Amino acid sequence: MDLDRLRNISIIAHIDHGKTTLSDRVLELSGIVSARDMRAQYLDSMDLERERGITIKLQSVRIPWRDHVINLIDTPGHVDFGYEVSRSLAACEGVVLLVDAAQGIEAQTLANCYLALENDLEIVACMNKIDLPAADPDRCAEEIEAVLGIPAEEVLRISAKSGEGVGDLLDAVIDRIPPPTGDADAPLRALIFDSHFDQYRGVVSSVRVMDGTMRAGAKLRFMQAGATHGAEEIGVRSPDPQPVDALGPGETGYLIAGIKDVGAAKSGETVTDTAAPADEPLAGYRDPKPMVFCGLYPIDGDEFPDLREALEKLRLNDSSFTYEPESSGALGFGFRCGFLGLLHMEIVRERLEREFDLSLIATAPSVEYRVHTTKGTVVEIDNPSEMPPMSEVDSIEEPWLTVSILTPTDYTGTLMELCQNRRGEMVKLEYLSPERVELRYRVPLAEVVTDFFDQMKSRTQGYASLDYEADGYGVSALVKVDVLLNSQPVDAFSMIVHREKAEDYGRRMCEKLKELIPRQLFDVPIQAAVGGRIIARQTVKAKRKDVLSKCYGGDITRKRKLLERQKEGKKKMKSIGRVEVPQEAFVSALRLDD
Amino acid sequence: MPFCRHRCDYCAFATWTDRDHVAARYLEACRVHAARLAPGLAPVTSVFVGGGTPSRVDPTPLLAVLAELPVAEGAEVTVECNPEDLDAGRAAAFAAGGVTRVSIGVQSFVAHVLDALGRRHPVEAVGPAVAAARGAGLDVNLDLIYGGTGESRADWATTLDGALALEPDHVSAYGLTVEPGTPLADDPSRHPDDDDQADKYLDASDRLEAAGYGWYEISNWARPGHRCRHNLLYWSMGDYVALGCAAHGHRDGVRYWHVRTPERYADEVEAGREPVAGSERLEPGARRLEAVQLSLRTEAGVPVAALPPADRAALVGLVEVRGDRLVLTRGGRLLANEVATRLVDPGEAA
Numbered sequence: 001m002d003l004d005r006l007r008n009i010s011i012i013a014h015i016d017h018g019k020t021t022l023s024d025r026v027l028e029l030s031g032i033v034s035a036r037d038m039r040a041q042y043l044d045s046m047d048l049e050r051e052r053g054i055t056i057k058l059q060s061v062r063i064p065w066r067d068h069v070i071n072l073i074d075t076p077g078h079v080d081f082g083y084e085v086s087r088s089l090a091a092c093e094g095v096v097l098l099v100d101a102a103q104g105i106e107a108q109t110l111a112n113c114y115l116a117l118e119n120d121l122e123i124v125a126c127m128n129k130i131d132l133p134a135a136d137p138d139r140c141a142e143e144i145e146a147v148l149g150i151p152a153e154e155v156l157r158i159s160a161k162s163g164e165g166v167g168d169l170l171d172a173v174i175d176r177i178p179p180p181t182g183d184a185d186a187p188l189r190a191l192i193f194d195s196h197f198d199q200y201r202g203v204v205s206s207v208r209v210m211d212g213t214m215r216a217g218a219k220l221r222f223m224q225a226g227a228t229h230g231a232e233e234i235g236v237r238s239p240d241p242q243p244v245d246a247l248g249p250g251e252t253g254y255l256i257a258g259i260k261d262v263g264a265a266k267s268g269e270t271v272t273d274t275a276a277p278a279d280e281p282l283a284g285y286r287d288p289k290p291m292v293f294c295g296l297y298p299i300d301g302d303e304f305p306d307l308r309e310a311l312e313k314l315r316l317n318d319s320s321f322t323y324e325p326e327s328s329g330a331l332g333f334g335f336r337c338g339f340l341g342l343l344h345m346e347i348v349r350e351r352l353e354r355e356f357d358l359s360l361i362a363t364a365p366s367v368e369y370r371v372h373t374t375k376g377t378v379v380e381i382d383n384p385s386e387m388p389p390m391s392e393v394d395s396i397e398e399p400w401l402t403v404s405i406l407t408p409t410d411y412t413g414t415l416m417e418l419c420q421n422r423r424g425e426m427v428k429l430e431y432l433s434p435e436r437v438e439l440r441y442r443v444p445l446a447e448v449v450t451d452f453f454d455q456m457k458s459r460t461q462g463y464a465s466l467d468y469e470a471d472g473y474g475v476s477a478l479v480k481v482d483v484l485l486n487s488q489p490v491d492a493f494s495m496i497v498h499r500e501k502a503e504d505y506g507r508r509m510c511e512k513l514k515e516l517i518p519r520q521l522f523d524v525p526i527q528a529a530v531g532g533r534i535i536a537r538q539t540v541k542a543k544r545k546d547v548l549s550k551c552y553g554g555d556i557t558r559k560r561k562l563l564e565r566q567k568e569g570k571k572k573m574k575s576i577g578r579v580e581v582p583q584e585a586f587v588s589a590l591r592l593d594d
Numbered sequence: 595m596p597f598c599r600h601r602c603d604y605c606a607f608a609t610w611t612d613r614d615h616v617a618a619r620y621l622e623a624c625r626v627h628a629a630r631l632a633p634g635l636a637p638v639t640s641v642f643v644g645g646g647t648p649s650r651v652d653p654t655p656l657l658a659v660l661a662e663l664p665v666a667e668g669a670e671v672t673v674e675c676n677p678e679d680l681d682a683g684r685a686a687a688f689a690a691g692g693v694t695r696v697s698i699g700v701q702s703f704v705a706h707v708l709d710a711l712g713r714r715h716p717v718e719a720v721g722p723a724v725a726a727a728r729g730a731g732l733d734v735n736l737d738l739i740y741g742g743t744g745e746s747r748a749d750w751a752t753t754l755d756g757a758l759a760l761e762p763d764h765v766s767a768y769g770l771t772v773e774p775g776t777p778l779a780d781d782p783s784r785h786p787d788d789d790d791q792a793d794k795y796l797d798a799s800d801r802l803e804a805a806g807y808g809w810y811e812i813s814n815w816a817r818p819g820h821r822c823r824h825n826l827l828y829w830s831m832g833d834y835v836a837l838g839c840a841a842h843g844h845r846d847g848v849r850y851w852h853v854r855t856p857e858r859y860a861d862e863v864e865a866g867r868e869p870v871a872g873s874e875r876l877e878p879g880a881r882r883l884e885a886v887q888l889s890l891r892t893e894a895g896v897p898v899a900a901l902p903p904a905d906r907a908a909l910v911g912l913v914e915v916r917g918d919r920l921v922l923t924r925g926g927r928l929l930a931n932e933v934a935t936r937l938v939d940p941g942e943a944a
Binding site: 541543545546547548551552557559563567 | 768769771788789791792795812813825828829834836840841842843844849851874884887888891908909912927928929930931932934935
């Protein structure tokens with residue numbers, strides 16, 4: 001294939017700014033998917049993606065346009081998946097920046113544009129939804145010029161919904177974005193930028209050939225993994241997969257190499273041909289590290305083996321989460337799982353429940369702390385129950401983030417307050433335009449994982465957007481709060497919090513549990529404690545009456561069934577310090593949103 | 595008798611306020627059904643005519659139903675009555691037709707509590723109703739309810755005193771219960787408080803027992819010799835047949851129940867069919883368990899073997915040993931469900 005006729009692009013856009021609609025329209029306009037076969041959000045093949053309207057796993061598709069071929073490489077639209085964005089950008093020469101003309105540019109979109117600029121990618125900017133009454137394309141174009149230096153008059157105006165301007169956009173992609181370069185005779189170097197598991201084909205990887213040629217049937221060396229696999233099938237998607245004999249330099253397609261586990265074909269991997277191997281892999285490979293952790297437990301303890309199997313299967317498709325078995329006195333047997341971020345955690349949990357039909361309890365999310373002990377050792381913990389006794393703790397370090405929030409100026413005050421409540425330290429405040437401002441704060445990760453995003457959204461009617469990056473570790477005055485039921489600590493409710501927030505957490509947990517724990521035959525004290533010191537207390541008073549007043553001829557069958565149900569319910573309760581606690585109490589107490 | 599003037603908003607019984615025109619046809623269906631069942635019945639030792647409001651319908655056709663049954667000599671025959679319906683004439687008619695006992699729906703002797711319960715009779719109607727029953731030589735039970743909205747402990751004491759002053763033979767005191775599907779269920783602000791009801795139950799127990807009424811079931815107290823034999827039959831797994839819509843029966847190890855509306859009941863009976871809507875037969879083990887669950891509620895208690903030793907330890911103070919039986923204590927009566935869920939099949943021997 002003539003390189004000059006090839007373009008590799010990604011679309012950078014905020015959630016809801018219309019990326020998927022644009023992709024659908026492009027497929028339709030180029031004629032490769034007929035309007036009849038078109039279903040909304042063609043490229044989002046996972047149910048969850050279609051429901052949430054976001055793309056999680058990358059897809060790439062080959063689109064013919066004006067005697068050229070455009071490879072459209074999809075990118076995920078959420079901050080948790082920033083690493084996946086960087087991988088897709090590495091496979092492109094240019095990007096289309098898609099901005100909702102009513103909303104303006106959002107924090108994460110901006111961050112991804114900076115990433116594209118750092119990679120010397122050409123940016124074709126366009127505004128979407130220009131047909132909406134609320135659209136303000138002139139203001140939006142000025143803002144793009146102000147923050148990215150793209151002249152306002154070069155910003156295209158489209159409606160992905162109606163198709164208006166989409167042809168011009170494709171023309172601009174061909175005219176403005178450079179074709180790929182690459183040496184067809186050099187040793188093969190191809191970048192894997194996504195892998196997913198197909199239950200019939202095994203691992204299917206998306207690849208971009210940088211140098212040389214990848215041929216079907218070749219023996220391929222996976223340079224970072226250090227393994228060799230045969231290229232069973234290579235092909236392109238347009239959008240259904242079509243096998244090809246070879247992929248030349250600059251080309252994008254898929255590779256099936258008989259691999260059973262996505263962990264063996266990770267994003268960022270360099271593939272070469274064993275017949276004429278390259279000396280050096282491509283740059284930029286890294287393993288994304290989990291940042292957020294929680295315990296996942298089956299509500300029904302008998303489902304533990306099912307949960308293990310589900311996690312194994314899910315990991316075939318998503319090597320970025322981790323899991324290992326753990327046990328809890330309160331919740332039984334489960335797994336400690338690590339995720340890239342909060343959304344990632346939610347998605348994995350939801351997929352486990354939905355695709356594998358499991359009912360799960362998730363513990364409160366935690367981050368990874370570095371505990372310096374008085375003996376001079378350092379312990380890394382991602383679970384409060386691993387915390388050494390406070391008397392042996394010298395200091396605790398926690399991970400910090402730098403967060404960037406783009407917001408209409410009206411909300412500056414409320415967002416500053418939010419950041420300060422979350423122990424944030426301001427780095428800068430900068431006006432992008434008279435109406436929009438960028439706030440930059442350093443905030444502990446632990447403060448961001450407990451509903452920071454939701455708080456930000458609700459304080460700004462959804463107008464603010466967030467991006468973040470890891471920013472090292474720092475010592476904080478942290479303590480572990482234990483919650484005791486009838487004097488017995490309940491590990492599932494322990495939490496590491498800042499000293500100043502300990503009492504608040506303890507009080508809220510005690511109040512919540514008082515509502516959730518049914519009255520027992522005796523008074524049940526609920527206490528929160530730091531070290532040995534009680535910081536909050538509630539009591540569930542002993543139950544005095546449960547009898548049904550009436551039991552005559554017509555009530556007997558009903559009463560028997562009621563007693564049977566109560567007996568069943570009792571069996572499902574967990575006994576902690578002689579207190580019978582229904583599983584529902586754990587689920588509700590651990591819920592984040594209240 | 596599924597007809598009422600007015601529906602009390604805590605009531606979940608099968609009863610209607612707009613079907614009085616069905617009453618005559620319905621009573622005739624009951625009579626025909628009784629006549630059909632009579633040849634297969636052993637002498638009947640007790641009859642209970644419940645509601646709805648049996649005291650609202652014409653006593654003649656009501657008593658005609660009774661006349662079809664092979665009622666044994668000295669049987670207990672109870673009719674539920676609203677205070678405002680029970681005058682000397684009706685009481686005399688009942689007595690002449692074989693009725694021996696009336697159960698009067700008093701509920702409270704405090705006007706604002708009656709109001710809150712949605713009861714429409716005046717407090718003053720109760721005394722004359724009791725006098726009418728006494729005049730006809732009938733035994734008297736008074737039904738009371740505690741835990742209505744706005745009822746204080748003092749109000750409840752007034753009600754207990756008012757009942758005792760009339761010297762009934764028997765008192766039933768029920769905690770107001772929230773039944774699903776009732777207007778009361780939809781209004782949580784009026785739901786009774788467990789602790790308040792517990793206090794009032796103990797008040798009832800104190801006053802009634804001090805006045806010579808012996809406790810014999812969770813909600814029932816009687817003067818010696820005046821326990822309700824019909825209810826004792828329910829709690830001792832005795833046999834009884836159902837008559838009328840939504841009535842339940844228990845015969846030969848089978849529990850069964852009738853269709854719910856008076857029209858459907860009449861349709862079935864007129865067509866010569868048994869008006870049964872459903873039934874269940876329990877396995878012997880489950881039946882023995884049901885027997886101890888019912889018996890637990892009464893002064894008879896349960897065989898010691900029905901409660902595992904570990905549970906007995908957990909329930910200290912709620913049950914006490916009397917001979918080879920375990921009987922609920924006063925505090926235990928209030929937590930009878932907690933005890934009942936721990937009961938096990940005591941086996942054949944018990």
